[in-house]
Amino acid sequence: MPEIKAFHNWYERAGVRSDPRRLVDIEDDIHKAFFPEHLVPQLSHPLVDPDDHQLRRYLSAQHLYQWLRFTMHFEVGVVCRATQRIADGSTGLSLTDATRMDAYKIVVDEGYHSLYSLDVQQQLEFRSGIKGLDYDFGPFIAGLDAVGEDMPQHRQLVQLLQVVVFETLITSILSDIPNDESLIDIVRTTVRDHAIDEGRHHAFFANFFKHLWGQLDPSLRKLVAGYLPSLIVRSLQPATSPAHAALAASGFSEAQAREIVSDCYSRETVLTGIRRSAAKTIQLFEQIGVLDIPGGREAFLAEGLIAG
Incomplete structure (x- = not known):
């Protein structure tokens, strides 16, 4: 696996090495928006009053908190879980010392992302007075780990694929938020910090997958090729329980909350978003030849990720 030049200046440029702790201070306008409204699907529903600023602010805050808590859990529970194995050389792959060292750097990065995600949420809760609702990461990781559970002997391989998929995705959050001046400053700066680090991770895992693919026998x-489409969908499938809980806590009836979630997270709407975020990842897999494997293209078609 070739060296990733983006890691050559890691000690000077990585967020954990060079960025200050981001703080909500008196200069940060807490009355700005928590999250871009176009990235909070339930805000577009007719039942959510466009003129009820307090309601929309509450729902946006809960959406941000859910994303921060997801990030906190995901970075450690999924990314570090697999990347640590790359770093310590227990994947069974032939890897250079430089590759393993870069993986250790990613483990450090992701641990820091997890820390500051929780830190930012706690600061925002204290400053805004809007407390976050309970968040359960269990259903997400259970769904992700269900892919390949019929073949437990390949669990480690599937966990490596989980990270390859997620770390090569390009989501609207990391690209849209840093430049949105309507948002609370700590949200923008934290996401910008995260995006810079993730650029290096994207390069690493794109190259790592090429290396991994080259060492697999035809049966693997x-x-x-059969697992990857499901992993893409499950990685990007939005969790609707937090949205439902936030709507219920805002005073919507059970029936109203269900209607809003059902309308705003319809299968076609969700799939359109997944295809957009996964476009570069799917392009990577196609270039390497994943879709040329017997049954590979059909698997991606079946999940609705590519056109027939």
Whole structure:
């Protein structure tokens, strides 16, 4: 696996090495928006009053908190889980010392992302007076780990694929938020910090997958081609329980909350978003030949990720 030049200046440029702790201070306008409204689907529903600023602010805050808590859990529970194995050389792959060292750097990065995600939420809760609702990461990781559970002997391989998929996705959050001056400053700066680090991670895992693919025998390549579409969908499938809980806490009835969630997170709407965020990842897989494996293209078609 070739060296990733983006990591050559990691000690000077990584967020954990160079960025200050981001703080909500008196200069940060807490009355700005928590999250871009176009990234909070339930805000577009007719039942959510466009003129009820307090309601919309509450729902946006809960959406941000849910994303921060998801990030906190995901970075440690999923990314570090697999990347640590790359770093310590227990994947069974032939890897250079430089590759393993870069993986250790990613583990450090992701631990820091997890820390400051929780830190930012706690600061915002204190400053705004809007407390976050309970968040359960369990259903997400259970769904992600369900892919490939029929073949437990390949669990480690599937966990490596989970990270490859997620770390090569390009979501609207990391690209849209840093430049949105309507948002609370700590949200913008924290997401910008995160996006810079993730640029290096994207390069690493795109190259890591090429290396991994090159060491798989034909039977494992067929297995991987079948697993990847489900991993993409499950990685990007939005959690609707937090949205439902926030609507219920805002005073909507059970029936209203269900209607809003059902309308705003319809299968086609969600799938359109997944295809957009996964476009570069799917392009990577296609370039390497994943879709050329017998049954590979059909698996991506079945999940609605590519056109027939």
